[in-house]
Amino acid sequence: MARQKMTPSEALVETLLAEGVREIFGIVGSAFMDALDLFPAAGIRFVPVAHEQAAAHAADGMARVTGRPQVCIGQNGPGIANFVSAMTAAYWAHAPVVALTPDAGSMGIGLGGFQELDQMPMFEKSTVFQVRVNQPQRMAELARRAFYMAKNLNGPTQLNIPRDFFYGVCEDEIYPTPSIRRGAGDLEDLEAAAKLVLEANYPVIVAGGGVSQAAALDEVRSLAEYLTAPVVNSYLHNDTFPASHDLACGPIGYCGSKAAMRTIRKADVVIALGTRLGPFGTLPQYDIDYWPENARLIQCDTNIEVLGLAKRADVYSCGDVKTFTAQLGRRVKALAPDRVADQARLADVRQEKHIWGAELDEWSTSNQSAPMHPRRFHQEWTRALPANAIVTTDIGNNASMINAYLKFEGIRQHISALSWGNCGFAYGAALGCKLGAPEAPVIAFQGDGAYGISGVAEVMTAVRENIPVIAIVACNYEWGAEKKNQIDFYDERYVGANLPDNPDYARLAEDMGALGFRVDHPDQVGDVLREAIASGRPCVINAIVQGGKEVLAEPFRRDALNLPVRYLDKYAHLNAN
């Protein structure tokens, strides 16, 4: 579009269109009425939610399944403050969310007026770029910048707009911003990586979230096959290598695959692709201290700030994971053209998977008492997932347990709260995933506690907006993950950990206009999930599962908790004995 006269609202909306934005999540507010009024005529669907946190989670979920920047907007002050937690989740997920944050009027800023709060500091640590529109004439230019940075720095950005700056006149041209190609990184690094890989006796690939984001599955598969290198998924990224592949070992990290952890422990060279190897993804689990400290490490990531962040590597490459992996594969083949599949290693992987599979099976089927054993439930519902399902996962004991069961063949299917670890992620994210991938069944998995934080209210959104996501609520009548800490460290003194009065979430869902299912026997689980998916409607599956100390998985942060020590007499009885 050539340079022309527009209002700032028009300039903003046209820029959104140029960036491919067709949905915007938020709650209506006077601060952006003038732009909002244009959305329908522009072909932009405004998706009103129940709480702004879900708007930012939805934009995040949609960005993660489409690979394109997505947008949330809200009322200045309290509306925008509700974005903070979700923006931080998106930040650690490297998800391009553009938060439009209308602000108090430019002539009132600083006077402590209605709904006034400096909106920049609260996003300072959870955005890759923030800017204030300081002149209405600059609306298109600065909006473009917010998109450019979100796409190319892989993270959330903030465009802060004093509410009076939607009005007035500006002159600009409208055009989409480029996505800058990173290439394979430096050629010397590539060469060094190829040499290191060929010296390895037991190379193992860690496929991180970057493999999914860069759509690098084919390249990783072909490198793995040529090297006969087992592949482990990084923590909470079960969608970065096809689970059915002979070399797939499953995820490392909390409640993950013992086969993966036992396999990476054997590595003498680790090829880390698109992962920062964060501490929570490499901590010992199941008493397996699996990170191979003595292995040599190659780390490739498009985000320079994650290189060397948590682990010292021997070769770093700042490049596009897809191109790097393709080039590395080519180089390895050129240097060692006659390599054949290593049958012994294939057998080794098969054996590890067999042992772990049998152990997990036993955990999942040995206890048949009612209510359902959570592991049995997880085995059943994950088995019933269609191949193209997208699962958003929350934080909690059950949400972690499922890490061992969730298997995917393709990318952008496992959308999790990751290292922000906020309860209340899954449902909002699922709303965005469903709009981003309407043909895929989208399941939001969470515990009953987390569901109360956000899910319950957002069922209203799903019904009103006809977004057929399926919530699975693992209802154990407790904040299980935290209860587990009170079991292991505080002698089963439960403070704030029980949820004895949960309503029947299935009936509640029906009252809200969704379909509700109550499941308490493992034999029903698969059929109910299939029925929910076939209904094409928003559904809530309230799954009554066993809780308490017999079934809860190991605590996540055993590393960070101590047994209680009390000096004051009045608390002496609370000492650990």
Ligand SMILES: Cc1ncc(C[n+]2csc(CCOP(=O)(O)OP(=O)(O)O)c2C)c(N)n1
């Ligand atoms: C917003 C937020 N509040 C609190 C916590 C601490 N926390 C971590 S797990 C958890 C319990 C989750 O309970 P529930 O959703 O019922 O799942 P369960 O552990 O019972 O499977 C809590 C409270 C958190 N991670 N995020």
Ligand SMILES: [Mg+2]
């Ligand atoms: Mg619970």
